[in-house]
Amino acid sequence: MKYSFPEEFINKIRESNDLVEVAAEYMTLSKNGDRYRGLCPFHREDTPSFYISAEKQLYHCFGCGAGGNVITFVMNIENLDFIDAIKFLAERSRIPLPQQQFDSGYSRRYKLQEELFRINLEAARFFVNCLTGSRKAKQYLKDRGLDVKTIREFGLGYAPEGWDNLLKYLESKGFTEESIGISGLMSERKSGSGMYDRFRDRIIFPIIDVRGRVIGFGGRTIEEGGTPKYLNSPETPVFTKGNNLYGLNIAKKHTDSGEIIVVEGYMDVISLHQRGIKNSVASLGTAFTPSQGELLKRYSRNIVIAYDSDAAGHSATIKGMDVLQSVGCKVRIIELPDGKDPDEFVRNYGSEAFYELVRKAPSLMDYKIKLLERKYDIRDRQQKFDFLHEAAALLARLDSSLELAEYVKEISQRVQVYESALRKEIETVRNRDKGQNRNIYGKNRHNNSAEEYNIAFRPANIQAEKNILVMAIRDANFRKEITSKIEAEDFEDDLYRNLFKIIKSKYIDEELLPADLVNFFHDQEEINRVVAVIDAELPLDGGEAGKLVEDCIRTIRIHKYKTRGMKLKSEIDRLASKADRTQEEETALEKYWSEFVDIQKNLRGL
Numbered sequence: 001m002k003y004s005f006p007e008e009f010i011n012k013i014r015e016s017n018d019l020v021e022v023a024a025e026y027m028t029l030s031k032n033g034d035r036y037r038g039l040c041p042f043h044r045e046d047t048p049s050f051y052i053s054a055e056k057q058l059y060h061c062f063g064c065g066a067g068g069n070v071i072t073f074v075m076n077i078e079n080l081d082f083i084d085a086i087k088f089l090a091e092r093s094r095i096p097l098p099q100q101q102f103d104s105g106y107s108r109r110y111k112l113q114e115e116l117f118r119i120n121l122e123a124a125r126f127f128v129n130c131l132t133g134s135r136k137a138k139q140y141l142k143d144r145g146l147d148v149k150t151i152r153e154f155g156l157g158y159a160p161e162g163w164d165n166l167l168k169y170l171e172s173k174g175f176t177e178e179s180i181g182i183s184g185l186m187s188e189r190k191s192g193s194g195m196y197d198r199f200r201d202r203i204i205f206p207i208i209d210v211r212g213r214v215i216g217f218g219g220r221t222i223e224e225g226g227t228p229k230y231l232n233s234p235e236t237p238v239f240t241k242g243n244n245l246y247g248l249n250i251a252k253k254h255t256d257s258g259e260i261i262v263v264e265g266y267m268d269v270i271s272l273h274q275r276g277i278k279n280s281v282a283s284l285g286t287a288f289t290p291s292q293g294e295l296l297k298r299y300s301r302n303i304v305i306a307y308d309s310d311a312a313g314h315s316a317t318i319k320g321m322d323v324l325q326s327v328g329c330k331v332r333i334i335e336l337p338d339g340k341d342p343d344e345f346v347r348n349y350g351s352e353a354f355y356e357l358v359r360k361a362p363s364l365m366d367y368k369i370k371l372l373e374r375k376y377d378i379r380d381r382q383q384k385f386d387f388l389h390e391a392a393a394l395l396a397r398l399d400s401s402l403e404l405a406e407y408v409k410e411i412s413q414r415v416q417v418y419e420s421a422l423r424k425e426i427e428t429v430r431n432r433d434k435g436q437n438r439n440i441y442g443k444n445r446h447n448n449s450a451e452e453y454n455i456a457f458r459p460a461n462i463q464a465e466k467n468i469l470v471m472a473i474r475d476a477n478f479r480k481e482i483t484s485k486i487e488a489e490d491f492e493d494d495l496y497r498n499l500f501k502i503i504k505s506k507y508i509d510e511e512l513l514p515a516d517l518v519n520f521f522h523d524q525e526e527i528n529r530v531v532a533v534i535d536a537e538l539p540l541d542g543g544e545a546g547k548l549v550e551d552c553i554r555t556i557r558i559h560k561y562k563t564r565g566m567k568l569k570s571e572i573d574r575l576a577s578k579a580d581r582t583q584e585e586e587t588a589l590e591k592y593w594s595e596f597v598d599i600q601k602n603l604r605g606l
Helices: 009-015 021-025 070-077 082-090 104-132 136-142 148-153 165-172 177-181 266-274 290-297 311-326 342-349 353-361 364-374 383-395 401-415 418-434 462-472 476-485 494-504 512-521 524-534 542-576 581-605
Strands: 030-032 034-037 050-053 056-062 157-159 186-187 194-195 204-210 214-222 231-234 261-264 281-282 302-305 329-335
Touching: 009 070, 009 512, 021 034, 021 056, 021 070, 030 281, 030 512, 034 056, 056 524, 070 512, 070 524, 082 157, 104 136, 104 157, 104 165, 104 177, 104 186, 136 204, 148 266, 165 177, 165 194, 177 186, 177 194, 186 302, 204 266, 204 281, 214 266, 261 266, 266 281, 266 342, 290 311, 311 329, 311 364, 329 364, 342 353, 353 512, 364 383, 383 401, 383 418, 401 418, 462 476, 462 494, 462 524, 462 542, 476 494, 476 542, 494 512, 512 524, 542 581
Parallel strands: 261 281, 261 302, 302 329
Antiparallel strands: 030 034, 034 050, 050 056, 157 204, 186 194, 204 214, 214 231
16 A cells, blocks of 8 residues: 655654553553553463553563554554554544545545445434434333433434435435445345335444444344344444444443453343443354454453353353453353343342352353363263363363362362373373464464574674664764764664664754654564664663774674675685686686775774
């Protein structure tokens, strides 16, 4: 994709969006000296290794190597490209985008998405107005126990009976038939000519993303027995079910308890919310996806699943918690009694009873083992063996030896089998699965070589190149000295060479803000390495810093001369071994010897 935002505009966007404030909207941060620390949102970890420098406006994870400024943070956390990240931050800081010529493909996509957001917003207003005028729709919501405040907060509406009420309304607002068709709010007539309203005589639940935009709708029949009971928007250029969660736009503001509750339906979320349980979301009727897991993890890693207690609910729960665990969440499971869903339970028994279920919710492993116990009758010898085989397969996935020991002891006592026998079965499973990657969902998006972060693996000249750049970025006086004594061609590392060129061409006489350097790179691995340079610690003062600069310049020059000298020596040996050299080769040999002698003099001078 082509883009050409002015450099000044990009820097203005970055400076107007404080990285600490933006990151705090997605993760929990704590002050740690002159930095902020938290669990990295880009890879699975239990001990915080993700740091933000408020002064430099940069983040750096010492676990996976991820790094960047506020723009790259938004690109990765929201899965946006560069232009969309700039647009996101511009909207956040209320800075208008400059008149910009994008490539035609992006321009069409951008304009279409903006059009669909406007259509969805107008449709939501239409449905709200229709609810106000519908006695039966208001009575239905009242019978479901919803008050006016809750109805307004979730923007609930009503799609009236009839075939083209919404269509006519949207056309009256100036939207084209093509855009309305793409919005997913219409269905095509069987004859192929024309469209009709997709939602008719249904309670409407607008689906709103974490940025507050209406991206789709869900509709429920009012009359019992109507089919389908729930009807959702199809996927559109602004709505993908597997990438969103119903109610997260509200729940993200209410995670003080440190956890998020995942339920199945719209009414479950709304009913819990009305009774004070505002940290709940729904998975939009889909099998839980890795994208939804990553989205949840931004706001909390502690997830409580409260799906319906029927057989289908158990199956969905198992799939959902496996996905959540794979992306680094800690999962517990509520078991609702009497075949009820969360909406029915909280209406019948109240919020305190629901909170009690949350407090007692078992862990993922406890829940799975409990389901196995219900599946098998361990009084039967064969079923006992089947139970142990499946239990061993579950326990083989545990990383903690302490947890494993506790479960082995507990299960062995329960089914009266030797602990050693169960451990042997677990080891058999592990050996069988060895070499296979069990984590099929939570792949590290910042899979970097250890060389960048471990000096022991790096040649002296490459480390010197990095140290030189650290000093050039840190101090304007050193910057002038360094750029006057070495050239970009002296750098062996391609990225360091490019970084040096940027510094020399733009920041000799201008203030250098470290976070601005990130904007010159668009490959994430390169950005991670640039941040590693900016964030490197060289606790030197005065003469020590000056001595380091001199030593690094000397190391870079020595490597340069030695590398060139080796190449010259190879050519000299090749030509000298030829008995019948041409005049051209004789001239080249003399030239190589002369340069080789000069290099040796330069080396002695260093």
